[in-house]
Amino acid sequence: MTSDVLLPFNWQSNQWEWLVSRYRQGRMPHAVLMSGPEFVGKENLALALAQKILCVTPELEAGDSCGRCKGCLLSAAGNHPDLVLIKPEVDGKAIKISRIRELASFVFQSAQQGGWRIIIVNPVEKMSGDAxxxxxxxxxxxxxxxxxxILSHELGRVPATIVSRCHKITLPIPPENVVLSWLHHSSNDKNKIKKALELANGRPLLAEHYLTGSLLSQHEEFNGVLDDLWNGQVSPLEAAQKCHQKAALGLMDWYRFRVYSMAKERSDGAVAQELFFFYDKLNKARNW
Incomplete structure (x- = not known):
């Protein structure tokens, strides 16, 4: 096999084996709904499945795609004419109905490579109502x-009518020991890895992002701003301006983590309870 083979992560082996088994038996569902928290590798699993199905010379014993044929090379490059990946054009924006209208014509055409057609939607809850x-x-x-x-970070927001037409596969947050071992490819610092995974709330791909980017240092700077605010060294407006420059991806999670840590450290039961109530409100606000 070559580097052009798309493989599932090691914590996805059960789901992968089931999907490959169904494909080999000629019993592939026409729609699969993969649900689980963001940053656990759902899109990676979907793309690995797409390459497996579109491979014209699969490695049958391993259950993997060959990584060498035209189908594999096009899939790995993101250029396969029979593979469509539908995502928001801009992060945080909705998937428009125009994308689904284009998809309708794609579905009713013959496959250009004479085989299967794969459509990946990520995530379905970002679709507009009309879409x-x-x-x-x-x-x-x-x-x-x-x-x-069809991928979903929040299954509760997916219409029941769509859910009922799909085979459901759950991709939960993997066991901590599995993720810690996997993250060693990004860092040899065990304390840094553990901190990243803690801040990522167990989500492996977000923890990897912490380790390979500047998010860990930004988190330390964020805590410094909150300390300065608590000690009266900066005004709330100055603190807000400093935090505004940080990565939007982490701000709410960092604040939640800070409140949760404070609640755990408090010996005063009443104060700790109030902090946990506030933590719950932050969770609801994050998912709004």
């Missing part, structure tokens, strides 16, 4: 040798 209705209509008319892989 979800349009997707449901396509799912209601399954086509031969076409697989939808």
């Amino acid at each position: 979800k209705v349009a997707l449901l209509k396509i799912l209601e008319e399954p086509r031969g040798k076409t697989v939808f892989v």
